[in-house]
Amino acid sequence: MIYPKRKNIKEETRHRLVIVGSKNPVKISCADKAFHAAFDTAFIVEGVNASSEIEDQPFGDEQTYLGANNRAKNAKKIFPEADFWVGIEGGIEEKEGEMSAFAWVVVLDRDDRMGKAKTAVFFLPAVISDLVRGGLELGAANDRFFQEENSKQGDGAVGLLTNGAINRKEYYKQAVILALIPFLNEPLYP
Template sequence: MRIIIGSKNPTKWKAVQDVFDTYQVDTLNAPSRVSSQPFSDEETREGAINRALQCAESTPGAIGIGLEGGVMYIKDQLYLCNWGALVTEDENIYTASGARIVLPIDIAEQLKAGSELGDIMDQYTRKEEVRENEGAIGIFTNDSISRRNMFVHVVKLLRGQWEYWINK
C-alpha cells in the first residue's frame, strides 16, 4: 500500500511515516486551495481534505493524506488548530482534529493583520523554520508537544478510523 502525504514539510511527512511505518510513504506538494493562513476550523479542515484528495487522485491505489495547521476563534481568543484528512482510492474521506492552545494576544494581532503564523513564529523566537521543527505548539508548550507529535496524534486518529471501517 502506498501513502502519499500532500506536503514536503518534514514535520508532516515524518508524522505520517511514524504512523504508517510499514507502508511506502511519498510526498507530493499538493496545494491546500485555502488561505495561506486558514482562520477557522472549517477552512483548515477543507485545506487538509483538498491536499488528501489531490494525493489520492495522483496515483491509482494510493491513500492520500492531507495535514493542515490553522487558527480559530473561541469567543475572543485565537487558538492554534490542526486538521488531517485521509482519502482512499474510492474517495472515502476520514477527518480528524487535534490539539488546541490559546495563542498570545500579540501573535493573534499579527495574524489578524495578515501575517502567517510560521513567519511570525520565526520572528518571535528569533529562529528559522519553526514550522518545520517544533512549531508554535512546541514553543508555547515548552517543548512538551512538538508539531510532529501533534500531527502524529491526528494521523493516528485517521488511521484508526480507516482501519475500523475497512474491517467492518
Template sequence: MEKRITIGSENPTKIAAVKNIYHDFEVRSLQVPSGVSAQPFSDEETQLGAMNRAKACAASSADGIGIGLEGGVMYVGDTLFLCNWGALATEDGKLYTASGARIALPKEIEDGLQTAGELSVVMDEYTKKENVRSQEGAIGIFTNNLVSRENMFTHVVQLLKGQYDFANFNY
C-alpha cells in the same frame, strides 16, 4: 504490490508524523495545493485544506492512500487558538477526517497575524528563529517543547488510521 501513502506536503514534521504511524508503507510526499488561504482562520477552512490535500494525493496514485495535514487558527469567543486537521482519502473516494490539539495563542501572536498574515512568519519573528513550522512549530514553542508539531500531527494521523482501520475491519 507495495502499500503506498502520499502526504500532501513537503514539510518534514508532517512527513515524519505519517511515517511514525505507517511503518509498513512506502511514504512519499507531494506538494499539492490546499485550496484555502495560506493561513486558514477557522476550523472549517483548516479542515477543507486538509481534505483538499488528501483528495489530490489520492488522485495522484491508483494504489494508495492520500493524507492531508493542515494547521490553522480559529476563535473560541474572542480568544485565538491554534488548530489542526487531517484527512485521509482513498482512491475509491472514501474520506476520513480528524482534528487534534488546540492551544490558546498569546495576544501578541494574534496581533502579529493581523499584519503578517501567516502564523509561520509571526512565529519566526517571535522566536528569532528560522522555519519554526518545519521544526517544533507554534505548539512546541507554547508548550515548552512538551508537544511538538510532529507529535501533534502524529496524533491526528493515529486518529485517521484508526478510523480507516475500523471501517475496513471485517467483524
C-alpha cells in the same frame, strides 16, 4: 452487537504507499510514524506539493478542514497509484478575542473511503495573535517573535509554546492515527 473478528492488518497492508499532500518534512514524518504505529507494518511515505486551494493562513474550522481535504484529494490526483493520501492543514480560529491553533487531518484510500480527525486546540499568546491579526501567517509570527527560522517545518507554535514538551510531529501524529480509525475498523465504518 457481536464484534466481527479483526483482520490481520499486517498482512493486508504490506508494501503500501502513502502520499502526503505536502513537502513539509514534519507532515511527512508524522504520517510515516502514524501509519507504522497504527498498522504495525512497513509503508513507503512520500510528500508531494498538493494545493490546499485556500489562503496560506486558514482561518476557522471550516476553511482549515477544507484545506486538509483538498490537499488529500489533490495528492490523489497527482499520484493516483498510491494506496492512501493524507492532507494535513493547520489553522487558527478566534473566539471572544482569543486566538487558538489546531489542525485537521484527512486520509483517503483507493476505495474512496475517508478518515478525518482534528488535533487538540491550544490558545496563542496575545503577542503572537496580534502578529497574525496584522497579516502574518502563524509560522512567520512565531519566527518573528521567537527569533526562529522556518519554525513551521520544525516544532511549530506547539513546540515553541510548550518548550518542546509537545513537538509538532507528535501533535500531528495523534490526529493522523485518529483519522486512520475507519481503516483499522472497516466493519464498523462501511
